[in-house]
Amino acid sequence: MRKLIASPSGWLLTESPDPVARAGEAVVRVTRALIDPQWATGARASGVSPGREFVGTVVSTGPGGLEGRRVMASASIACSECDLCRAGLSVHCRNRSELGVARDGAMAERVALPATALHEIPKGLDDDRACFASALGRALHAADFVRLEGKPYVTIVGDDAVALLSAQVMTQRNASVRVLGREETRFGLCEKWGVKHRHIDQVGRRADQDVVFVCSDAPGDLEIALRLARPRATVLLVAPQSRSLEKDHSAIQVLHASEIALIGSRGERLAEALRLLATDGVDVRSLLTARYRFSQYADAFARAARPDTLRVLLEAA
Ligand SMILES: [Zn+2]
Incomplete structure (x- = not known):
């Protein structure tokens, strides 16, 4: 064969x-x-x-x-x-x-x-x-870590296939979802599904998101995710962070200061x-x-x- x-x-x-x-x-x-x-x-x-x-x-x-x-x-x-x-x-x-x-x-x-x-x-x-x-199974597994009370604000950092599936799943679960990506063609897909989207470089770090999915391992993205999260938010590491850690050294300080729950998700x-x-x-x-x-x-x-x-x-x- x-x-x-x-x-x-x-x-x-x-x-x-x-x-x-x-x-x-x-x-x-x-x-x-x-x-x-x-x-x-x-x-x-x-x-x-x-x-x-x-x-x-x-x-x-x-x-x-x-x-x-x-x-x-x-x-x-x-x-x-x-x-x-x-x-x-x-x-x-x-x-x-x-x-x-x-x-x-x-x-x-x-x-x-x-x-x-x-x-x-x-x-x-x-x-x-x-x-x-x-x-899709990976997106569903990550979604199951999220406690859904009211209409939580969820940001998806990254725009790969698992990120876009996570966005669809969380939208169906009544979250207010926003995708932060870099690839122009993905924004058209988000429009089709009624999901908000922004270029990751054009977003403020307001620390107001209830849940952040980290579906990217681009250097710096983990730190962005942690700065978007409100105090005591949940941040889900959906993508293995094989490239990101060197540039994200201050991320741990944010994690500590805001008492963020950082959860790995790979199932x-x-x-x-x-x-x-x-x-x-x-x-x-x-x-x-x-x-x-x-x-x-x-x-x-x-x-x-x-x-x-x-x-x-x-x-x-
Ligand atoms: Zn075994």
């Missing part, structure tokens, strides 16, 4: 043996996978296939009878056996492995995954929209996301920037590296 892997010189399409399902695993034939622009431009785990957002059909499995089902998977594979998994906290599994980092993701014709990580896609939900379950509510997508409850079609065949991966990754890209879809031939 063909498998795309990261190498120091870029992306390589390789010919690999078909994966074999070990005990408890299923082999999934990938029909669609999304390229996250961060994967196109960011750090790569060499020799590993990227791809955490995908849809496929189970082609072989051990006992469990999943053959023929359309599925997607959690990006974080849990062991199901450690104390945290057994306590229902599999997102914090002590032995978890991340797709596209510690094990192969879905930029391949087939991928073997534990059956426990798979989620069946409801009838009526097409493959294109189902690919967004992981991103995914996949079952809830699939239900919401099946009822067309959020607009994900607008987040699909372009689509390519798997064989056109070089063009697809070049498109994903452009700043106006939210997601690029790769389709099996």
